[in-house]
Every structure is written in C-alpha cells, then in structure tokens.
Amino acid sequence: MWQRNHKSSEERKLELRLGPPGEESPNESIKKCNRERNESSLTLGYFSTQKISSSDKPGPGGAMLPSAWPSTSYHQHQPKAKASFLQLQSCPKNMIVMGKDVPQLCCVENKTFSPSSANTAVSKRTASGPVVGWPPIRSFRKNIASGSTSKLPSGSHQHQHVVKDKVAGKNSGKGLFVKINMDGVPIGRKVDINAYDSYEKLSSAVDELFRGLLVELNLSHVGSSSCYSGQRDSCAGGNQNKEEEKKANTGLLVGSGEYTLVYEDNEGDRMLVGDVPWHMFVSTVKRVRVLKRSDLPAFTHSSKQN
C-alpha cells in the first residue's frame, strides 16, 4: 500500500510535489521526476503535424503582447522539447514548477486528434451550436418554452435550434471567419476556421491563400517566381533547392519554412498556432497572422536550446 509516510525514495522521486520557487528539493525532484517519467512507461506525447514539428517549436517568449493578466510565459526546458499548451501560465508567487511535457494530444496516424467526438461537439462550440449537457438543466426542463405537452426526448428540441441556424456540416456552428494577415502583404484574407478540422488543413489552406499572392508579389516586385519564402526582396541566400522543395511540399509555415502562424485569442493575447487542441483553438481564435520567424526573437532563443 502506498502510504504517505512510508514512501521509498524512488516513490518520492516519482511523486510530483510542489513548492514555492527557490526551494531546491521539490524543484529538483520535479525535474528528476519529469525526466524519469519521460523515460518510464508513461509516454508523454506531443502535438505534431507534418508542418509544425515540435523540435523547432519555440516558446512564445518575449513576443507576447502585454495583457491585463500576468501571463509571463514560463516553461522549463526538458531534454526533449515537447509542445504543450502550458506555455503560458499566470505566475503568482506560489507557482507550481511545471515542465512543458504535458501529454496533451496524441498523434493518431492521419487523424487529427480531438479528445473525443463528443468533445468536438462539446468544445468546438460557437455562438450557437448545441453542446452536450449544456446548459446544465434536467431533461424535463428543456422543452418548456416550446410548449410541448409531453416528454419529448431532449435531442429533438436541440435539433430544432440546430436547424434554425445552420448547416449540417461536420462542424457545429456557422462559419467562423477570421482575418488573416501576412507580413509583407498589405491586403489580408479571411478564412473560415470551421471549414477545417485540424491544424494541418488550416496550414495548407493558409499556404494556398498566400502562396498565390506571394507569387504575384514576387513576380511583380522581384521577378523570382520560385521562391516561396515570401520575402519581398529576395529569397534568403543559400540552402535553396532543398529548402524550396521542402517548402513546396510542406508549405511556408512553421517548422520548415520561414514563417510562423500566430493568432490573437479572445483575451487579446498573441499565441502560437498549434499549442492547444484544435477545438480550443477554434473557440478562442479571433484573428490569425503569418509572421516571419525572424520577427520572433524568442524562437531563435529556444531553438538554441533545442
């Protein structure tokens, strides 16, 4: 039996503990614990798509806009860099020392992971879509305004409202159009986030959107048509053919290209696209921006550490 007072030192190591910053042993034990956990049977996964590879994945770092909440980003680097949506945490005095290696999402072959199909409906809620078990009222209270005189199954009433505002698409909710701007491109675009169900698809859509535009720009300004790196003046020097090919295959987005997708969320913060589960992204994204990676100093900082 695992009793609090009779733990072996090994068990102690495995136990995540807390302490205020500055206390060595809890921090140490947590670091050790995390490392050991990494090596133990508890596999900590990371969110990755072909486009957004975790090894290049930087923390949000200093590019963050100040916000009303003390969202000093904090993360502790582990031997293997792991993507995590714990990147931004508010840091009150008694913060947990936590590593980044939170297993948030699993990679399931070609499927975009979402916690469950129920969750997709649940959390991908837009202003109107029905969510399971929300609002939290009992079934017999659901049909009152409709004037039904018998106990209808709650689903039928929900369907009425669902039909009312839209589409029998796989996504509940009407189109969620957000502005997307790209560095160096004066005219922005709009993209319907709800038309996609994964970051991969969004990435390639954004790629499509801007690639054409960049090509035009490049043609008109520079005359070089094969460089997709999007720089108006010219392509970055050296590693061209491979890079270009790679970019051609994977698009100009994070990880393999010179650009990074960031977005502004419902709290006005700038966030790196890809940190959070897709459904959470959908529910918090307000606008998207395609940034040059060189614009984000923190990225280079963490890439050094990787």
Added chain:
Amino acid sequence: MAYTFSFPEEVLEHVFSFIESEKDRNAISLVCKSWYEIERWCRRRVFVGNCYAVSPMMVIKRFPEVRSIALKGKPHFADFNLVPEGWGGYVCPWIAAMACAFPWLEEIRLKRMVITDESLELIAKSFKNFKVLVLTSCEGFTTDGLAAIAANCRFASFIFLISQVLNLLDFNFVFELVLNKGHKFESKLCLCLVNLRELDLQESEVEDLSGHWLSHFPDSYTSLVSLNISCLGNEVSLSSLERLLGRCPNLQTLRLNRAVPLDRLPNLLRRCPQLVELGTGVYSTEMRPEVFSNLEAAFSGCKQLKSLSGFWDVLPSYLPAVYPICSRLTSLNLSYAIVQSSDLIKLISQCPSLLRLWVLDYIEDAGLYALAASCKDLRELRVFPSDPFGLEPNVALTEQGLVSVSEGCPKLQSVLYFCRQMSNAALNTIARNRPNLTRFRLCIIEPRTPDYITLEPLDSGFGAIVEHCKDLQRLSLSGLLTDRVFEYIGTYGKKLEMLSVAFAGDSDLGLHHVLSGCDNLRKLEIRDCPFGDKALLANAAKLETMRSLWMSSCSVSYGACKLLGQKMPRLNVEVIDERGPPDSRPESCPVEKLYIYRTIAGPRLDMPGFVWTMEDDSSLGLE
C-alpha cells in the same frame, strides 16, 4: 489527568440515541473502541454518499441494526446526460444483501440509482415493517414494480406460499388473486396492514406500464402520508385516486402529474383538506366561472397548505384562485409555469412568508425586484431558463434581477440563476450584500461569456463571492474565467464542499489551486477545462479526502490515470471512454471522461464495456 470510569452501556446508548447527525455519530465512534462498539450497534440511519465507496457487506457488518438507509449512485453530471447509459449505480446487490441482514428495515432512499422491478418486489416481500421509499432521479423500474410496493410489504410471504403451493409464475395473476375481496387470503391481508407512509418518485423516469397500479393499494390501506407522482406521464385513474385520498387522513403531500385536469382538482382537494404540500396538474381549462369559484373554495378549504407546485400550462386568469392561501405560502415552485412577469408579480406580491421560490426567467428583472420588495424572508431562489437553447435573450432578465434580490432579501442563502449576461461589478455587489450565501450557482448560458461591461473575465466577481461569503458550501462557475478565479477559490473557499466548473481556466495551475486550497472539498466536477495531468498527480493524496472527482473533456492522459490508479489503491480511478479501450491509443492520449472516488470496497465489478478501472498493482513493485 486521565481517569476511567465505567458507564453502563445502556446509558451511553441512551445518550447516543439523541445524536442524529451522521457527522456527530461518526465523531462519537472515533472516541474509543468501546464507544465505537456501542455506537455501531445503535446506529439506525446510514447514509452512503457513493454506493461504490463501500460494499453492502461492510455496512451490514458494522451497523447490524439499521432501520433507514440512503444511497447515492451516479455522479451529479449524470443529470445533464454526461454519464453514458449503463454506467452503473445498481442497487440490486444492496437490496439483496439487506433483505437478509435487515429484516426490520423501514426506509430506503435512493438517488441516481438503477432499481429494477425485481428489486422493488424484493423490497416488498423482505421488509416486514417497511414504511418509506424515496426514489430520486432513479431509473430502471416500471409501475409494475411500484404495484408490488403498493400492494403489500408482506406480500412475499403469500407469494412464496402460493408459489410453493400453486407454482405460479405470473405475478400479476397472483396480485389479482390476493386482492380479490372474496378471497380466503383476505383476512391475512388485513393483518398485514401496509404501513407504507411515503411513496415519492421525485423526478424519476418511470415506464408507465399500467395506469392501474394505484388501484393496487388495497382498500384497507390508510396510512399514506406522501404521494408524489408528478413525473408519471400517463393518466392515473382519478376515481382510484379520489378513493385513496379519501381514506388517508394523514396525507400531507400530494404532487399530481400533468395529466390531472384542473376541473377535477377541487374534488381531490376536498378529500384531503389537511394537505400541507400540493402539486397541481395542468393549470388550465375552459374558463368557466363555476370552475373558478369551485377551485378557489377548494383552495381556501386547505388551511394547512404551505407549498405549491405543478402549474403546467397556466391560464393566468386561474391564478387568482390561489390568492386566498398566498399569505401562508412558504414554498412556490413555478418552474414549469409559462406566465408573464406581470401575473407573477401579482401572485408573488401576496406571499410575504415565502421562503423558497423556483421560477422561470419569465419573471424578469421587474418580477425579481417585486420579489425583493415583498418577500423579506426568502431563503432560496432558483431561476430557470425558459429558452435555454435560444441564441438571443427572450426575456428581460439580466444580472440586475439577482442584484435586486440580494439587496432586498437579507436571509437569502441559496441561489441558482440562469442568465445571459453578468458583470464583475454585479457579482461584487451581490457578494457584499449577501455574505450569508451558502449556495451560489450561476449559469451564464453561453460558455466563456466575459463581463459584458468590461469584456474582462469574471474572475474578480467570483473572487468576491468566495471572499465575502465565508460559509459558502456550494459553488458553480460559468462565464469567462482564467486560472485567477481558482486562485481566489483556493484562497478563500475554505468551507467549500462542492464545486462545479465548466469551460474555465487556462492551465493545470487552476486545478492545483482548488485541490490544494479548498480544505473541505468533497465533490469536484469539471468539464471542458484545460486541466491535465500535473495538478492531478501532484494532488493525488487530496483525492482520498474527497468523495469524488469528475473530469470530462479535459486533458488528463491515460498514462496519468494509470499512474494514479497504481499509486492510490484506495481510489477507484475509472476511465469512461466510448471510443474503445484506452490501450488502443497512445498513453498520452487524453481520456474522454474520468471519475475518481475513494473507496474501501476495491474496484467495482459491474462496469460496462466503456468503463475501465485503473488497477492498483502495488504488488507488482512498479519501477
């Protein structure tokens, strides 16, 4: 200076008999071994908050003389369809065990459990002195099972006898046989007078197989005290009902179902003028003056009536029929009544003694203002949404209504409020007005709605609630909330026992604040929050001090669940996942739903295919 004296056990037992509260009884049993022994032999009431926390045999072994038992099964979120069908909560093993062990059992109260007709029949035949059956939000039974209870608690001995003699398999046939007046068993039937006092089907789902089950109460049966059939869909035989009411002089509570027409209500009321609590049936009919005056007179005749409910399909012109009794009313449940604010105001203004009001948001801010002006004794307010799935507000109900009530009703303790907008300023005001709040459940209908004035999260508003309401026991959050609100809750919510969280928080820090800060936390239910493994694992020991933790649509990985299950043998860590075995996905994959509860009964054995329990394998010497 310690001294010992011997006190006769009988004296101690007599003293203990005045101690009713569970908590006090538990405290007594911890004083010393002899007190433990004495107490356990004289405990008559047992409350099991989670039917899987302990096994029937354990309860029976410790408390051999129980007369009354209450059991709860499914987690609270089952009320909102978050727990899949077939999850569990079967009462059958309890009934079977108690049938042997507690022949003198008098009361069974169940909440969110599955009870079959067979179990009901077992109850009817096993407990000679059975008096009270309360099934709240239960399922799995039909009116056939109810008929078994209604007929006779000692019925089984006849059945047994008859079965042996006649080898009959058809229970209904036996029913008719025994109930038949001219039958030779009649004399025995009279002797075994059913002492059943309370048959209460609160909000249970009952498959209505026959409308005649009421008639299975034998004519000799007169001891009914409470009858609540408001959840039954079918019509019941009104003549049977009238006869039943007429011969039960002790009837205090009658809650009818919607199918009982309004023009029959006066007749029913005349049969039981001693009623204290009444739930009407449908509250409209053709407008006829004689019906109205009949109704008004019948209500006036009920001098003890204090509580009204029902009011389906209200025709407002019939509402004044209750005016004569309004001044005595302490409880009013209008949560099915589609009535405009102006009519509600007229009614409520006449109820100065009101302690409890449940109403739809048709009451609007204006009605709540009137409530605050008229009902100075109000303790509990619940405002339900009339159009919960509508996109736009359909009524003029805002945060202001709640603010008015918090200002005007100094004794307000318990609030459940559905609305579409809220502000930190309003919450602050409410908190300062009503530091005596013990239950505060706010549901802003659209998830993650910010303060509508400042567009900020509602952290500081809820923070004010927990800070000022020092005795707050129950809290439900909604709206846009960051980790900050959980910091407040952990800091100030020291008396908090139950917390419900949805679509809130940013990180594990939020969960950590709650688990590490709320000293009295017993039940925590979370859905759609970005809480993962860290806080859970870091606070594993805390979970043993709580009844249960529910997390759905969060980010707890299967691996963490396994780890928790391995390390904490006194917790059952149950993964609910309808996608198939969690083993078939990477360990880092979050589980759909997670239900963790402390138990001394080990993992349960009745799990359906979509529930996996994380084994405790401390014996394997992990790592």
